[in-house]
Amino acid sequence: MPEWAELRITSDFVNKTSVGKGFIKAEKSDVSKVKTDLSFMNMNRPFTITAESRGKELRLSISDQKESKYLLMFMGMSGGFALISPKYKDYDKVMKHSHLRFYREDGMILCFHDVRRFGKWKWADEWSNNRGFDPVRETEEWKNELRNSYKDNHGFVSEVLMNQKLFSGVGNYLRAEILCRTQDNPWKKLSEFNAEEIENLMNVTLYCLETAYLNQGGRIKDWQNPFIQNENHATPMSNWILCYGSLQSSMIKDKTGRTFWFDPIWNSEVPEKYLKKKHKLTEII
């Protein structure tokens, strides 16, 4: 699931499946190592759930008659929600990877499903302070922060885009899609941008977050080759993705070891150090 668009879709899903519904208990799977105390949701007092996302964080507002608390959640690489019934034919298969479960009074179960178990959750009064403004929810604050700081930021734009303090919600597929649309040199330092280029970078970022959301986000495997060529499997996102994972794109491993996909027009700009690691420079068509 998990970059800006998928988090917002997840938040929509939780609201859609929880509005007007009472919940009666919550539990984690045996295999999960998350230690957050869930007793607040297990006191025989029905509670309600609403959700909100900010960047890559999801915040559930859990309320009973007495009190309201925030459960702050992180999706990791594979987290998302599902609503299932105990009668569902693949119930066991789904529950195997459902590591936090909210039981509705009508018998349905709202599950945090997370195959790789990198997802986490904890009680918190505030959003995490190591993350910046949400570009869409807090647009003006976000833009001002960037306008005030880009001149002192000497990181490559391709790597700064992964910084959750400055580009909250942007992850590995979004940075590729943003840069191929701005046509910026991925190895240009943020401090070398001029004011107009920064405005363009911010506006393209906003455009990408919003259109990925409108195209229903989803799972990368559902977007990629060879599905892109197969109309039966085409999704709105498979047409939206222009660069990430494409056979026409070049790639390197960035400083954190993650694959960065980019337009081959920038092949000659790739710094030497990245060419010592695994990489692929495709021909410009």
Next chain:
DNA sequence: TGTTTATGCCGAC
């Protein structure tokens, strides 16, 4: 059958 890869993030050198 073994190896590589995956939308993220943290903590130890």
Next chain:
DNA sequence: TCGGCCTAAACAC
């Protein structure tokens, strides 16, 4: 900067 946390699917041989 690097490995670690995890599982499963896609590759390579």
